[in-house]
Amino acid sequence: MQSQNQQINALIELNDELENYFRNTIIPQLFVDANLILRKFTPPAMKQFKLHPHDIGKSIMDIKDNFRFPTIIENIEHVIKTGELLEKEIQTTDMRWYQMNILPYLVQKGNQNNGVIITFVDITLRIHDLKEQEKLIMEHELLLDTISHDIKTPLTSLTLTIEMLKKTPEKGMVKFPALLEKIENGLHKIKGIVTELTDSRKTDQNYKSVEELLDIEQILEDVRLTLAPQILESNASICWDITHSEVLFVRRKLRSVLYNLISNSIKYRDQQRRPEILIRTFTEDDFFVISVADNGRGINKEDTDKIFTKYERISRDVEGTGVGLHLVREIVNLSGGKIVVDSTPGNGTTFKIYIKNHQ
Missing domain, CATH: 3.30.450.20 (PAS domain)
Incomplete structure (x- = not known):
């Protein structure tokens, strides 16, 4: 009892x-x-x-x-x-x-x-914050890219022109040296402004480009949460096979690379089948490789270079700005890596990101 x-x-x-x-x-x-x-x-x-x-x-x-x-x-x-x-x-x-x-x-x-x-x-606030971060990353990278390419290139051309003018006979133009000096001074000021703006954005605490040892699965989890509405709407299946999980890279840049690739796999899906996306990691020579494969529409061979051109859009039936893949290539190339595309129209596309393995 x-x-x-x-x-x-x-x-x-x-x-x-x-x-x-x-x-x-x-x-x-x-x-x-x-x-x-x-x-x-x-x-x-x-x-x-x-x-x-x-x-x-x-x-x-x-x-x-x-x-x-x-x-x-x-x-x-x-x-x-x-x-x-x-x-x-x-x-x-x-x-x-x-x-x-x-x-x-x-x-x-x-x-x-x-x-x-x-x-x-x-997790409403977390998804909102991740989306805001991705938006800020895109804006920041585009600003730096615009400064580097759209402003610095013509400035370099102008510099060369001035050097040529310096070697041109004055032919009695009394004011020529003074005018040339003003152009040169103005050019130096513009360059200074561009350099200052670029450096200030690079060193800003919110955008500091600090490499760190990252767990690829944590980055993928953030990307998956950011894309949760698109995944739900498309009923996409996202799987990963991570044989190597750690890579030395800038967190926001790696997240942006994966975000753009996975987002494109969902956007450019084949409407006749459920989107299936497989992310794999492995090492090859001195590179850490991230493979993002999908079963989407695929890309014609003649278009594989165009997709990386800024503002270039192959398909007009899908919303976009034409900067995502351009941004991906810029990030990867500037890190000393490369990006390889293998695609078959109607069967899908595989992007392979090669990141220099510093470990």
Whole structure:
């Protein structure tokens, strides 16, 4: 009898601990049993999904509209059936983003699946911040590129012209040396402004180009979150096979490279099939190689060089600015690497990014 009482007291203690946990956690969580009955939920879940105490004991089917996510029942049933953990980003009808984790609730006796625990982590702000970062990166890189190419090139030409004028006979032009001096002074001022602007942007704390040892999977996770709306809308499958995970590079630049390549794989998908994107890493000679392969439209051989030209757009039925791949090539080339394209129209495209391996 005493042993039975001890067991009952132990169960009461465990239940109290579970109740305290559910009352005090700041994360929206639900416990749904194997019969799809809602058994418990945390106060944040009550607030976020407008649940009420009388909803406990109801079938999740009866309150699925509270969650504003259409496939939640299918996801729960999948985890109950397979016993596999499910992790995915979801967007609810109120336009918020969540990292939803559905874990099987296993009973120790018989190791049976007795339901699921569902956790919702609000990642709306993180996705927004990542998108803003990507926008800033694009603007910053384009500014530097514009200064380097669109301004410095004509300035160099003007410098050469002045040098030629210096060697030209004056032919009685008294004011010629004075005019030439003014042009030269103005040229030096313009160069100074360009140099100052470029250097100030490069050394700005928010854009500091500092190489660091990066985990490629963390970068891919950031890119995946940034592209979550496009992935959801296109039902794209993104997988990676990472045999080498660490590379020395500038974080924002590597993220921008992968963002543009994966974004293009989704945008230029074949409408007749689900987009499938595979990212692989490996080493080749002295290079760390990142391969991004898709099953999209593909690129004609005569267009493979054009795609890297700034503002050049091969397909006009897809929104874009024509600067993404140009930016990718600039980043890779300036780092001492290279980019290789292998594509078959109708079958897909593989971009290989070769980064100098400094390790």
